[in-house]
Amino acid sequence: MKKNLMFLALAAVGLASCNGGFKKGENGLLYNKYTDKSGPKINEGDFVMVNLVVKNDADSVLFSTYEDGHPQPLLVPKPQFHGDLFDGIKLLAEGDSATIKLSADSIFKKSPKPPTFKGKYVIYDVKVEKLIPKGKMTDQIFQSTVTTYMTGLSTANKNAEPAKITKYIADNKLNVTKTDSGLYYVITQKGSGPTIMPGDTAVINYSGTTLNGKMFDSNIKADAIKGKLPNVAQRSFAPIRVPVGRKAVIAGWDQGLLLLNKGAKATFVIPSSLAYGERGNGPIGGYTPLAFNVELVDIVHPKLTATKPTVALPPVKSVPLKK
Known part of the structure; x- marks a missing residue:
């Protein structure tokens, strides 16, 4: 840049x-x-x-x-x-x-x-x-020409993605583990206690970048300032709450958070198939792999609703109808 x-x-x-x-x-x-x-x-x-x-x-x-x-x-x-x-x-x-x-x-x-x-x-x-x-060109032919060009560009980005991930991991000397789904992760700080479970809520701090190092989001003020995110002075910085295993966030987060316990820190390198896919999201283009530094600050378990014991009702007596 x-x-x-x-x-x-x-x-x-x-x-x-x-x-x-x-x-x-x-x-x-x-x-x-x-x-x-x-x-x-x-x-x-x-x-x-x-x-x-x-x-x-x-x-x-x-x-x-x-x-x-x-x-x-x-x-x-x-x-x-x-x-x-x-x-x-x-x-x-x-x-x-x-x-x-x-x-x-x-x-x-x-x-x-x-x-x-x-x-x-x-x-x-x-x-x-x-x-x-x-x-x-007619509108139809022009649109078809543009679509063909964009499709070729998208295919080139898709084909280049594995090499970008490999280079990022090598450049940053990350000793990652790869899951069956394609998520790369490394635990940078061990936590304590059991890992988070589907249905729990993760309380997390995070910073996200594209693999060229451009930060696009963070809830950590020091990182947001360093990454030159806009409107830092107007933002409030606090851990966010993320429901886990409910498809409320990208698949890479849903899967990666399940690897952590309270206090753990990790780096996730997430391929686009587990992020925003071929369409992208805002400034994040299609077939863009992402990197996140994540800290699991706390785990909030779902409240168990007490159920009242079932009381058996007496059988209803049959009442003969008057003729």
């Missing part, structure tokens, strides 16, 4: 020194191409896959597809205003890289500026990885 950002920054600086800086587009849009490929430019309605780093003036990264581990698929919409990001993207072709600067006042004109945002500009470092022009 840092190498990618460094490359983007150096490339932008290098080109600026050659051509005198950014060119001006509509409504104050500023852009600077540092890779200019031949080929058709992007148009409204086209399908693109883009890698994107969004920053403010102070170079603070607000969003990055490199950290998410996959480029962003996009059907190019109509611009929301003259000189917005999509007007900038239309200047690019497949393989192009550019930096696009937009006035923060223009972007936040119809919505309040986030209180944490600082600076006059929002800066986008864009790399167009794939372009499928709509052109004169």
Whole structure:
């Protein structure tokens, strides 16, 4: 991630020194191409896959597809205003890289500026990885073409997953055990007492990352700060309660928590088949394996409801009907 950002920054600086800086587009849009490929430019309605780093003036990264581990698929919409990001993207072709600067006042004109945002500009470092022009294709043929491409991409991600898991385990020197279902785990701190059982509730602390090290969730404040999770100041940090064995969470958690007893800590490396599968979830793409550091703080057993003893009722006497 840092190498990618460094490359983007150096490339932008290098080109600026050659051509005198950014060119001006509509409504104050500023852009600077540092890779200019031949080929058709992007148009409204086209399908693109883009890698994107969004920053403010102070170079603070607000969003990055490199950290998410996959480029962003996009059907190019109509611009929301003259000189917005999509007007900038239309200047690019497949393989192009550019930096696009937009006035923060223009972007936040119809919505309040986030209180944490600082600076006059929002800066986008864009790399167009794939372009499928709509052109004169019918909607049906265009959708089929996009679907075929995405299916191929999904298959490639699926096939690459085992190697990613193997590399992560080796790089982090994890002495893991693999279950029959494909879950990898290592107990990093032994607990005490019996292991948790299906029907119990696990009280846990956890931090989750993709295998490139990008943290996407944690209920531990120190980890959330280190992982640069958003809105840390507004979050409350406390152990969460998870029902075990009831399919209320991903299968990797359901299975992994059953290996722990109170006080135990573990690392789970969870293949996508036991996580979010081929569809993914939010920033977690399809066929994305995950890693979790988990601590089982406590076990809450279900309350047993006392049953009253059954009292046998006397047989009902048959009453003859009057004739």
